[in-house]
Amino acid sequence: xxxxxxxxxxxxxxxxxxxxxxxxxxxxxxxxxxxxxxxxxxxxxxxxxxxxxxxxxxxxxxxxxxxxxxxxxxxxxxxxxxxxxxxxxxxxxxxxxxxxxxxxxxxxxxxxxxxxxxxxxxxxxxxxxxxxxxxxxxxxxxxxxxxxxxxxxxxxxxxxxxxxxxxxxxxxxxxxxxxxxxxxxxxxxxxxxxxxxxxxxxxxxxxxxxxxxxxxxxxxxxxxxxxxxxxxxxxxxxxxxxxxxxxxxxxxxxxxxxxxxxxxxxxxxxxxxxxxxxxxxxxxxxxxxxxxxxxxxxxxxxxxx
Numbered sequence: 194x195x196x197x198x199x200x201x202x203x204x205x206x207x208x209x210x211x212x213x214x215x216x217x218x219x220x221x222x223x224x225x226x227x228x229x230x231x232x233x234x235x236x237x238x239x240x241x242x243x244x245x246x247x248x249x250x251x252x253x254x255x256x257x258x259x260x261x262x263x264x265x266x267x268x269x270x271x272x273x274x275x276x277x278x279x280x281x282x283x284x285x286x287x288x289x290x291x292x293x294x295x296x297x298x299x300x301x302x303x304x305x306x307x308x309x310x311x312x313x314x315x316x317x318x319x320x321x322x323x324x325x326x327x328x329x330x331x332x333x334x335x336x337x338x339x340x341x342x343x344x345x346x347x348x349x350x351x352x353x354x355x356x357x358x359x360x361x362x363x364x365x366x367x368x369x370x371x372x373x374x375x376x377x378x379x380x381x382x383x384x385x386x387x388x389x390x391x392x393x394x395x396x397x398x399x400x401x402x403x404x405x406x407x408x409x410x411x412x413x414x415x416x417x418x419x420x421x422x423x424x425x426x427x428x429x430x431x432x433x434x435x436x437x438x439x440x441x442x443x444x445x446x447x448x449x450x451x452x453x454x455x456x457x458x459x460x461x462x463x464x465x466x467x468x469x470x471x472x473x474x475x476x477x478x479x480x481x482x483x484x485x486x487x488x489x490x491x492x493x494x495x496x497x498x
Contacts, residue, residue: 196315200216203290203294204277207298208307209307210308213308213310216310221310223327225273228332229329229331229332230330230331230332230333232265232268232270232327232328232329233325233328234264234265234268234328235261235324235326236260237322238253238256238257238321239320239321239322240319240320240321241319243256244378246284246319248363248378249296249378250288250296251293251295252296252378253293253296254296254297254300255299255378255379256378256379256380257277257300257324258275258297258300258306258324258326259304259379259381259382259449260380261275262306263401264326264399265328265384266451267336267387267397267399268328268336269334269336269387269390269397270330270387270388271305272304272305272328272384273328273329274306274307274326275306275307275309275324275327276311276324276325276326277310277312278311278312278323278324278325279311279314279320280313280314280321281313281315281317282315282318282319285320304384309327311324330391331391334391334392335391336387336391336396336397336453337397337414338396339414340395340454341415341454342395342454342456343472343473344457344470344471345395345396345456345457346454346456346469346471347419347421347467347468347471348455348461348466349404349453349468350386350450350451350465350466351383351450351464352427352428352450353400353427353445354429354432354437354442354445355373355376355377355429355432356377356380356445356446357442357446358370358376358431358432358435358437359373359377360377360447362374362377367435368435370435372431373432373435376448380449382399382449383450387451390455390461390462393459394453394454394455394459395454396415396453397452397454398451398452399452401447402494403443403445403446403492403493404442404444404448404493405421405443405489406444406492406494407493408421409476411452412475415471416475417472417474418472418473418474419469419470419476419478420470420471420472420477421443421468421469421477421478421479421480422468422469422480423439423480423481423486424439424481425467425468425469426442426443427466427468428442439481440486440489444489444491444492445493446494451465453465
């Protein structure tokens, strides 16, 4: 499919916002709501690194939007628009492109985003997809990683480790359970929870690379320590049935849940579980059944650059 046909047939129908200007100009033009600050994020997904070549293209499109929207959730921001970068290889034929566009459109609708524009190229060895997402939050109220205080409690939303099991299933290494596979391929960013945490959470981030490695990042940004109770880490019934342990769950990636701290007397929205506390010092301390647990050498996923 020629680039102009790809844009006309598959992308233009997704660009209904006036800011996109019908994808007819060189850039989008958008006026943010009065009194709001912009929140901007960008994520890249590469075949063989962030998704498998065998993954359905609709799921790839969905996940590209979802991982970016999760960053907005972590900042307490409201989604607005997205700019898309698509680099496709020879294996992404017209059917793949159409499936990708369907999944992309479904996620944009689900998370309240408008496609504003972007760029397309072809001829690469494997697909590389990028997206910049723009959101907004009340001025001075964006959540961040740096505000946790000793005495705060540590919380996480949803359940942890499901996507890691889904990846094992996608790789043929574990018996198939569709719900767990969906947790990997079609994550649901916690946008409503993130918005509800504005003015409540002292620090917040999303769990993308693994709960432990992301908890280390939050602790470092706040110059505090985190004491984590492995017995309190929420596991789904499907994960328990599959025999996943808490220590395996907390080093799994792709959960796209929210990890946050809040004062001990804060009222936290439903859908989150207290898994520990903020302490003086640095780094992480794990315990289970009342006993200290050594930190695993591998905390989660980290790119080697």
